[in-house]
Amino acid sequence: MSISFNGLGSGLAVSDIVDALVNAEQAPAEARLNTTESNLTTDISAAGALKSALEQVQTAMQALGDSDNYQKRSTSGSDSFISISADEDAQPGSYNVKVDALAQAHKLSSPAFAADEAIGAGLITIGSGENSFSTVLSATNTLEDLRDQINNGPFTGNDSNDSVVATIVTSDDGQHLVLTSKETGEDNAITITVQDDDGNNTDTGGLSRLAYDVSDADPLNHTTNLTEVNAAQNAQITIDGTLTVSSNTNEFSNVIDGVDITVKKLHDADDDVSDISVTENNNNIQAGLNSFITSYNELLELSNNLGASGESGAGVMAGDSLLRGVMSKLRSEITESVDLGDGNSLSLSQLGVETDRYGVLSLNTETLNEQIDSDVDLVQQFFVGTDEDEGGFAQSFDDLMSFYTDSDGIIQNRIDSKTNQLEDIDEQRESLTSKMESLSDRLYAQYNAMDLLVASLNSTSSYVQAQLENMPGVVSNNS
Template sequence: MAISFTGLGSGLAVSDIVDALVNSEQAPAESRLNTKEGKLTTDISAVGALKAALEKVQTSMEALGDSDNYQKRTASGNDDFISISSDKDAQPGSYNVKVDALAQAHKLSSPAFAADEAIGAGVITIGSGANSFSTVLSATNTLEDLRDQINNGPFTGSDSNDSVVATIVTSDTGQHLVLTSKETGEDNAITITVQDDDGNNTDTGGLSRLAYDVSDADPVNHTTNLTQVNAAQNAQITIDGTLTVSSNTNKFTNVIDGVDITAKKLHATDDDLSDISVTENNNNIQTGLNSFITSYNELLE
């Protein structure tokens, strides 16, 4: 729109007229821009919704194409004595299980010592499983000093204690050093050898009072100056009355194809055996089809 004025001294409110004219031109333009912005927002939302729907269809199709989803097995048999888990490798079948023994950590107890008694000088080496470490004792060290060195060091060289916990139990006769393996099973039995400053590493005097080693095949060579409180013991189960299986822990991994068994409690003579049943699980097929149908219908809406 063209605008012209014949003079500025006419008494007209020029500023007001200009503002009105500008607003009359601006309002339609703003309206058109707002309309375009609203349409663009709607289009973007529609594209986002379409993308989300397509992704759901793609996900459901991938699930339908995954053969693992159609090879699921369900294993049942959890009770007071065992717990079980299974994967797709489990084959349909039934089994009975008897828990013969539970895994146990090795525990040893020393003879009694007075609280302030020097236990002897030398080097003591303790082993359990694959771990072995040594620590040095002086002529003034007590049982409490040895406990602290076993748990926290210092150790010789680059040794570290990853396998044994030391505690002191005080009885009516004095203090006893109690060593317990951190891991269960026969492979984690504790051995204790000493290099006693008195020159005798296996007698019942000085540091050798703490020697315990039954690793030799010949019992004549065993040193048992500590008392065995709990033997290092494997867990053991019997499957179908004839197949015996042992483990360092109470878990038996893949002992039946695709089935893990954890022993929890011993079966007494008059207890019913635990029954395991592995069956096909086709629920995933129906679930996958339903998911695909739902996502496909949402895409068409």
């Protein structure tokens, strides 16, 4: 490694000269890169803003293309006695509902047993609804053992308990096994049959003390060795004073076309019946159009700013074919009339979407409501189409927007291209830095060499001068 003392021989400011020469070479190149980078960044930002605004318009129109949002039903009448909901199958109308009974789970309680008392050996089978299961008791099993086997098994065969919960309630006279059906309603009443090791399956001795079966139509064949705490009971309502409906649960599904009723409380004799009303709700159309108009006008304002040209200055996309193209196609699309067959056609303008001389959209709700009241099915067909294979205006609009907004669409491709160019700028900067370092090293080497040469010449000059002064006959200037 050599060390150079710049300027020692020549007296020149070598470092300043080299820096000036390198900067003269570097500055124009850096300026070009900075300008290119700025232009690329501005273009990416503008294209991204345009894409985002287009996506907002696209999303707003997509909501109008969802058939599930049309002809919904609004209901009123939910109170402390009932709650109601309705789907599009419900027809507009009014009804009154009286709650006669609430659904109730079946609950049985056994006779009292001592805590350590053996309850009897044999097989006990418990059923509720469509579920039935059996478990085996030994001669030493207690009431607590039976409770645990009911809740957790083991069961015979492939049985499982999906229907009954067993608990023990301890009163002054001993332990009582309480069985409660998991589901409400008469269909889920509990039956208990036993095969008692003492040979009698219905008496009040041994395991048969837990038998309870009233499923036979003949009361003489009933076994009721357990006490019924709560009867299995269906919910019941009366509609319009004449139509009685029952349900295993407190929910009445589709008892009125498209209307579900949940009962919560009994109507007493002095209570007013619950009045319910179903009306058609097409608010999604106006809400959807307002959302579309808002997003479109925001896009229009952005487009005007990006594409501005005039004395006040030019927008960053002034004269850009992409901006001109998308806005031209969009304006054409929203003025398009859709043929709906049978001589019918509709356009956004017929639905009250109006345009002023600047292209700004607004909604005439009176025109829209008149069209909805006249034929809401036609309005739905305009936006949604007739089936999945033949989409309406919303699908056509979405297809147009997707050409620009998709992840592989024209705008993203442009953004990706510009981003790649930005990455090239970074590489060019690295290359320029390396080139300038090489230039600096070369200039320093040249100037250092020159400096050494000048130093050598100066040294030789001084030596010659000294020799000349010391030669005989040479007169010194010194006195």
